[in-house]
Amino acid sequence: MKIIERTEERILTADVFEREAGGTPRNGTGSVTEAQRELPVYHETDVVVVGGGPSGSAAAAAAAAAGARVTLLERYNHLGGLATGGLVIWIDRMTDWAGELVIRGFAEEVLGRLPADAIAGPTVPEWGSQDAERARHWSMRTAAWHGIVTWSPTIDPERLKLASQEMLLERGVRLVYHSWACVPLMENSAAAGVIFESKEGRMAIRAKVVIDATGDGDIFARAGAAYDSDIEQNDAHHCMNTAWLFGGVDMAQWINFRQGNPDGFSAFMAKGRIDCGLFEKPYVSWRDDIALFMGPRQSGYSGLNVDDLSEVEIRSHRAMQSHLDFYRRHAPGFEQAYMLTSAPQIGVRHTRRLVGVDAVLRSRWSEGTPLPDEVAVSPAVSPKFPNISIPYGALVPKELDGLLACGRHISCDRNSHGFMREIPQCWLTGQAAGAAAALAVRAGVAPRALSVAALQAELVRQGVYLRQADADTAAVDTAQAYAMR
Numbered sequence: 001m002k003i004i005e006r007t008e009e010r011i012l013t014a015d016v017f018e019r020e021a022g023g024t025p026r027n028g029t030g031s032v033t034e035a036q037r038e039l040p041v042y043h044e045t046d047v048v049v050v051g052g053g054p055s056g057s058a059a060a061a062a063a064a065a066a067g068a069r070v071t072l073l074e075r076y077n078h079l080g081g082l083a084t085g086g087l088v089i090w091i092d093r094m095t096d097w098a099g100e101l102v103i104r105g106f107a108e109e110v111l112g113r114l115p116a117d118a119i120a121g122p123t124v125p126e127w128g129s130q131d132a133e134r135a136r137h138w139s140m141r142t143a144a145w146h147g148i149v150t151w152s153p154t155i156d157p158e159r160l161k162l163a164s165q166e167m168l169l170e171r172g173v174r175l176v177y178h179s180w181a182c183v184p185l186m187e188n189s190a191a192a193g194v195i196f197e198s199k200e201g202r203m204a205i206r207a208k209v210v211i212d213a214t215g216d217g218d219i220f221a222r223a224g225a226a227y228d229s230d231i232e233q234n235d236a237h238h239c240m241n242t243a244w245l246f247g248g249v250d251m252a253q254w255i256n257f258r259q260g261n262p263d264g265f266s267a268f269m270a271k272g273r274i275d276c277g278l279f280e281k282p283y284v285s286w287r288d289d290i291a292l293f294m295g296p297r298q299s300g301y302s303g304l305n306v307d308d309l310s311e312v313e314i315r316s317h318r319a320m321q322s323h324l325d326f327y328r329r330h331a332p333g334f335e336q337a338y339m340l341t342s343a344p345q346i347g348v349r350h351t352r353r354l355v356g357v358d359a360v361l362r363s364r365w366s367e368g369t370p371l372p373d374e375v376a377v378s379p380a381v382s383p384k385f386p387n388i389s390i391p392y393g394a395l396v397p398k399e400l401d402g403l404l405a406c407g408r409h410i411s412c413d414r415n416s417h418g419f420m421r422e423i424p425q426c427w428l429t430g431q432a433a434g435a436a437a438a439l440a441v442r443a444g445v446a447p448r449a450l451s452v453a454a455l456q457a458e459l460v461r462q463g464v465y466l467r468q469a470d471a472d473t474a475a476v477d478t479a480q481a482y483a484m485r
């Protein structure tokens with residue numbers, strides 16, 4: 001086990017558990033030939049969004065708001081991806097270190113639709129506060145870091161599913177659940193739709209622009225686009241686990257113990273690591289009688305390997321059992337705990353990252369100036385850095401037309417992935433990809449040839465926070481800057 005400490009470049013302190021030997025080897029040999037077949041075209045649309053996680057939901061909403069006909073395919077039965085089905089119900093920081101809300105647009109609207117009892121976090125006047133008492137309070141409730149109160153609430157996943165779904169339906173998006181996209185439809189080397197599997201069998205959707213919001217780059221990888229898969233060892237972003245919730249707890253009592261008895265808490269953690277092997281501490285949820293476990297974080301597994309996915313599920317479900325036994329016996333506030341639910345979506349933080357015409361880069365973190373093709377602004381990982389400019393080029397494949405990427409597989413280096421994969425940033429890049437796809441369809445151009453000025457104007461119209469680049473760098477000739485070389 002390795003303990004990753006919080007630094008100026010990483011927000012979390014986390015235990016990481018390395019892969020163990022085990023599992024049953026495959027006994028398959030050789031290959032089989034699948035017969036060629038004609039597929040029915042299920043639907044024709046302007047924009048098809050593959051994946052209904054935070055990025056896909058925002059992309060579909062933004063494309064529809066910009067006037068496109070939009071179809072969204074999702075393999076499960078709900079929207080929200082890991083933020084709902086993965087029980088990642090802690091929405092990371094949406095304010096910058098001065099307390100300004102910089103994650104806006106779709107993100108602000110969808111959270112604003114949650115009923116008051118479905119979202120927990122500091123009030124607006126507290127955002128950015130450095131008051132020691134308030135920071136101490138919120139530090140145990142997912143909303144204070146480096147002594148600064150942040151807007152990083154916890155939410156009821158069912159309410160977020162519903163709010164996302166209704167926002168998309170209001171905008172006229174066609175939602176297709178229970179449908180797993182397998183391969184892109186290609187025409188003249190460009191993506192022109194997707195082929196998907198469902199209970200009806202295999203069908204195709206034709207689209208003018210495909211948005212890959214699968215989180216794993218399933219579609220761009222199968223279309224032949226280049227991607228990176230290197231990892232930052234000193235971050236948790238290479239870990240997998242299935243999250244879960246315990247009900248029947250008293251989180252106020254737990255927090256009193258954790259804050260009031262640091263030695264007792266250290267002894268508790270040490271004993272837990274020995275007794276349970278894989279061990280994790282709880283986070284608060286949107287209610288004080290429900291505890292959230294987003295670990296134990298397991299490294300050395302691949303979210304693209306079905307045996308690894310199965311193994312992490314098995315280990316996580318066993319860990320849920322051992323944690324219940326241990327916490328009931330030793331954790332103040334957990335005496336009456338019960339297994340409320342484990343996540344229907346396995347927690348995969350990282351698999352592939354697109355190689356785009358540009359990228360979010362660690363080398364630019366200190367710059368603080370808007371890039372000329374800025375389509376989103378992210379808070380930095382710590383107050384040491386200014387807000388970070390997200391370029392449109394991070395969504396555009398270097399060498400594939402007809403497709404844009406958004407969410408946790410956008411083009412970035414491995415350090416920047418640590419925050420670009422967070423839910424608020426996925427909402428932002430999703431909104432940018434959706435608006436861009438719609439404008440490209442309207443203009444009849446490839447996404448790489450889109451006018452960035454027009455895209456920025458549309459995003460501002462949709463409530464996204466953007467800044468003005470310096471006059472001498474403001475104009476981006478995308479046809480020139482993003483051309484395939």
Ligand SMILES: Cc1cc2nc3c(=O)[nH]c(=O)nc-3n(C[C@H](O)[C@H](O)[C@H](O)COP(=O)(O)OP(=O)(O)OC[C@H]3O[C@@H](n4cnc5c(N)ncnc54)[C@H](O)[C@@H]3O)c2cc1C
Binds near residue numbers: 052243294345346
């Ligand atoms: C354990 C864990 C803890 C985390 N902690 C935090 C945190 O505290 N705060 C925070 O903000 N972020 C956190 N994150 C990161 C964040 O949850 C994800 O990176 C984010 O949800 C990614 O959004 P996305 O839209 O890119 O992808 P996802 O949320 O993965 O959504 C992708 C969607 O696409 C669907 N899909 C995938 N492939 C296909 C296909 N082929 N066909 C059809 N549908 C498909 C999936 O079913 C899913 O609904 C955490 C992640 C994990 C795993």
